Structure formats: structure tokens, C-alpha cells
Amino acid sequence: MSPLLEVHKLSRFFGGLRAVNDLSFTVSSGEIFGIIGPNGAGKSTAVNLVSGVTKPTSGKVRFQGTDVTGQPPHKLVQYGLARTFQSTTVFGNCTVEENCRRGSYLARYPGFFHSFFSTSKAGEMRQASDSRVAEVLEWLDLHRVRNVRAADLPYGAQKTLGMAISLMAWPKLLMLDEPVAGLSAAEADNVRDTIRKIRAEGISVVVIDHNMRFMAGLCDRILVLHHGQELAHGLPQDVLSDPNVIEAYLGRRYVKA
């Protein structure tokens, strides 16, 4: 089976800083792929490069066999590649439901003239999108809070809403930048269940995080980044017991864990 996402010798330099350096990996359909690494390792930059937010200095990104290197994010969403952000993930000022409507641009927006004159095409698209919104809210357990302002949600629910927004486009691959950072253990467990539910729908997931235990219990494969380069790559138990990883990245702090 050909991989869903192929990243080939991808690099991005900021001046002299090699934020991502010669990075290659693949993600297959239905896989949960983890990227871990210390602060500043280049994890967010890697996701930014794949999702088109940042342009690579060199290298290639292929999605379902198509070369998508350097395409803008809104194009990549059309291909089926969606993402969430480390910090801003929701529209704080509007309701949960409205957040999801905004997320469903591709299904909902009929073009300027159709929406200006509210044609039947516009009506059909709006209805289809609204029922999809209801479906996703139910699916991710957000339907009870659909009229709550997003900024008033607990942090964990905001992270889930961030995923719901990205899921509105029906992606084939969803990339999550630190979905459990700052969450309590219970909230993190909920997010983990949500990620599993997403995968169960056939959507592949790339997850970034620092939290070893969270990642080991969730991911099929893990890539360890260090100074922008791959340090180790493979099954969670192999990666986490790799002496290089323990020595160079985990250090004393994680050995006990």
C-alpha cells in the first residue's frame, strides 16, 4: 500500500538556524503517527512545513502520491490534509456551533453570488453543512455545549473543539500540534479517546507532544526529533528504550518514568 503522506529530505532554515534539517518520514492510511522532541526541536515547524503554513527551504512533500510541496494551507485542505495549532485553535468569540460552521467552508460556501442571492444551491449546501455540524458535534461529544461561547469552554473542551473545526473539512489526515499540552490527566485521556475515535473513522492522525506516556499509549509509530533531525524512528517501545533517545533527549528527567 502506498503511503498517505511522504516527507522527503525536508529542510527549513531560519537564518543560520536549522529548525528542520533533512527530515524524511511516511504516514500510512489509518495510522496514528507521533512526533516527539524537546522544546525547539522543530516539531511545530515540521507540521507547518507539511501543512503549507511555512515554505520549505528544500525537500518534498507528497500527499496521496501528488507533490504538494509549498502549496498554501487552503489548497492542502482540499487535498484532505488538515491541522490544528499549538495555541490558537478556536474562534473564542462565537459559539461552538458557529465555530464548526466556519470550519466547514468547503462544504458550505457556494461562492459570492450564490450566497449573496441565497440561491437554492446555497440553501442545499447550508443544510448539508448544518447536518454535518450536528453530526460532528454529536460524535465528539460537544453537542451539549453547542451554544456556549468557545472562550467560555474549559481548556480541554477547547482542544476538542479545535479538532472538530478541522474535521469539518472531512480530511484524510489530521495533524495535531500538542493537543494535550496544559491539560489535566483526565482531560488528556478524553482527548486520547477522541483521537482514537477519529482514527476509527479512517482518518490518519499525526500527533505532536512532549508527554511520553500519552504518546506511547496512543501512537502506532513515533519519530523523535532533536535539533531538527531524526534521532530515532519506529514502534513506541523500541523508540522509548533506544539508548540514544534516553541519553540525548529524555535525560534524567524521564528515565524514571
Added chain:
Amino acid sequence: MNSTAETVPVISKVRLGRSTSSALIGGGIAIVAALAIMPYLLDERFFYHIAILVCFAAIGASSLHLIIRTGHVSLCHAAFIGVGAYVSANVVMKLGFPFVGGLVAGTLAAAGLGLMIGPVILRLTGKYFVLITFLFGEILRMVFVDWQSITGGANGLSGIPAPAPVFAEPKYFYALALLAATACVAVCGRILSSETGRFVNAIRESEQLTECVGVPVIRTKVMIFVIACGFAGFAGALIAHYARYISPPNFGPLESLNLVIMNVIGGMQTLVGPLLGAIFLVLVPEFLRGYVQLQHIMFGVILILVMAFLPAGVVGVKDWVARRMIPHDRRGEQ
């Protein structure tokens, strides 16, 4: 998720907020409608003149409002009005087209110019956008001053004909201006209330997130910018054929700033804001006319008071009213 979900208070304020706000918006529309017919009741040349100026300001401010809603404050909107004015005057006077030809040409010229610069400048954010539009406005002003053969230079262009002889009379021109302003405001309102408006709001709140759900952010902003510039050119053509004389200061940075202030005073969140702002900014100097030396100071004080106490503009009075209407003992629940 389930446990946390139930502990979240659902905003019960929404219902109250919505009814008061729709009442106030309805009230605002009623006031505007009353003001619209008032000149006919007073039937005096001067009142027609003021009312026409309000119509022009309303077109300028509401079209600028579209740009502001995408998250960008443009300081060259009056320069686009100037483009429409000069183009229309030339098309009518030099090429001999009827007024409608000038109106269409002025609108298209301003929109076309917006289409040329939009894709470049709309990539800039915040203060950089403000600065570049200020500079672009200055460049256009210099063109108005220096391109003597077309613009008449600093002396301006005079002898621009009225749209038709009958419209030389303010009473009749007012009907035209009112129709134009109503159409422009209706179109702006419809854009904002349609699905397009939903994504315009999303862009303002987070460009990055909006781009990443699939919205072509730059293209959407350029489209709105071009429409707004087109309306500015449209207003310019009307102004040229009403005033019959135009010169560069009519379209300078001060005029652009006035259009921004109309949005700030009225409120930048809804379209009613710039309309109230337009009325306010045209009328207040007239009331203060007796105190010419005090006019600017009082104007400044009013502006500061509005910005200090009504950060959401005059439209924000509704929140202030809503706060008073909620009994003190229930406030904790809100």
C-alpha cells in the same frame, strides 16, 4: 468531556442581548429613515445639502466598514473616492459620455485600482497595512496634484455638469443620493449577513485558523477590498457631479481619517455603526458652526469620550443598557 460539559454555564444572556440589540438596530433604522425624509419636511436648500453630505459619507463609511470587517483599517479610502470623482468628471467632460457612463467608469476605475494593489497590500497586517495605505493615499494625492491635464492640478476641476439639469437642484439630487446610499448600504449589509460575511468575520478573528480550514483568505480579502473600492469610486462620481468642482484636498488623508472615525464612533462591529458615525460626523460640525474656534476642540473631546466610554462605538450603548437592565442580585448568574 461529558462531566466538564455540564458544568459550563450556557449563556442565558443571549436572549436578552438579542432582543435589546434588535430593538436598538430597529430603532437605528427608524431614526435613519426619519432623517432621510426630514429634509423634505423642512424643505430648505441647506437641509438638502446637509442630507446629501450624509448620504456621501454613508457610502464612504459603510464601504470602508467592509474592509474594516476583514480586520484591516485603510487610510486611503478617500483617495479611491477621488479616483472615482476624477475619472467620472473626465469621462463626462472630455469624452462626452452621459453621467451614467462616468458613474460606471469611476466605479470600475476605483475597483480596478483596488484589484491591482489589493493582492499586495492585503498581505500586510495591522499597523503595516495602515501605514502602506496612508502612503498609497499620499501617492494618489500627488497624482491628483501633478497630473494637470487630467486633474486640473491644485486648482482642481470646475464646471463638472450635474447628472441632468434637474439634478442641479439639491432637492432632486437628494433623491438620487438617498437612493444611491440606500442601495450601497443594502449591498454591504447583504454581503455581511450572507455566508461571505461569516467567513469575513472568521478572517478578522483568526486569519491563520481560517486559512487552515480551507478559506482562500487573500482572495476573499481582495474581493471585499475591490467591492469596497468600487463603492468609493461610485461615491466619488456622485460627489463630482454634485459639487461640480473637485480638488485634491477633498480626497486627502484627513478625509480618509474622517471615514475611519465614523466607523470608530459609530461602532465597528455592525453596519449600523458607520451609518450613525456618518450622521454624527456630518451634523456635529454644523451644530458647532457658531463656535468655529471651539469646533475642533469640542470635536476632539467628543471623540475621546466616545472612545473611552463606548469602546464598541455608539452602537455599544445597547450593551450599556443591557447591563443596567439586569437586576443586581442576578448578575452573579450571568
